[in-house]
Amino acid sequence: MTASEETARFLRGLAHELRTPLGSILILTELLEDGPEPLSASQGDRVRKIGLAAADLKELVEQVSVYAKAADGRLAATPSAVDLEALVGELRQAFAERARARGLELAVEWRPEAPRSLATDREILRRALSHLLEHAMGATAEGRIELGVAREAGEAVLTVRDGGSPVAADERAALFEPFPPGVRIRRSSGGTALALPLAKALAGVLEGRLEARDAGGRGCLFTLSLPLTVAGDSG
Secondary structure, eight states, X not given: OOHHHXXXXXXXXXXXXXXXXXXXXXXXXXXXXXXXXXXXHHHHHXXXXXXXXXXXXXXXXHHHHHHHHHHXXXXXXXXXXXXXXXXHHHHHHHHHHHHHHTTEEEEEEEOTTOOSEEEEOHHHHHHHHHHHHHHHHHHOSSEEEEEEEEEETTEEEEEEEOOSOOOOGGGTGGGGSSSOTTSOXXXXXXXXXXXXXXXXXXXXXXXXXXXXXXXXXXXXXXXXXXXXXXXXXXX
16 A cells, blocks of 8 residues: 555545544534523624534545545546536636625636536536635635636636735645645635645546646636546537
8 A cells, every 4th residue: 555545544534533523513512502591692602613613624524535535546537518607607606705705806707719518527626616716715815816717728727816925836836735844825715725735636536637827926827627538528
């Protein structure tokens, strides 16, 4: 067994062991909030904070589990005909309100040559793009986030541009490493540092690649490229 396979197995086991106590914490916070004995304002606020923290930790545990499966090849894609316009529309609806709540704008750009449908795994693609958007929201203090769809050199290219600080070329690779030593982690809006590593792992499952590129001095541009020979362009 290789070191990466052993690490993936350890992460899967850790995620499994954490689910039970986390579930108990969530249940107990719900019982406290809805119990027969009313809580004071300060007690209610503390219980809600405990519940929110536990929910965030549960999401991180799920991400660790998915990352471990993707890393050791246990997560397989099931291609089907995916309406790319519908998928992008769902993502825009899901993230636009969250962006507005943070004082941000979410813009979608369709290039004329962009494919309108792909043969790929819809759920895995949705997860990968969602993690990119979550990271972009966490990295952007003001301005706009852009989700783009294009075609480049025989590939379907989906891009997410944040409005944060530019990332130097020699630091971009570290963005996709889970908890890299000595590197300041740009966390997603949900507080997890696995958004970008998980998005890259999911891109690999889709037989594509995820890269961080220069965005012309304005934020960072993440490009998810899927070969059209694999994706099955029907547009």
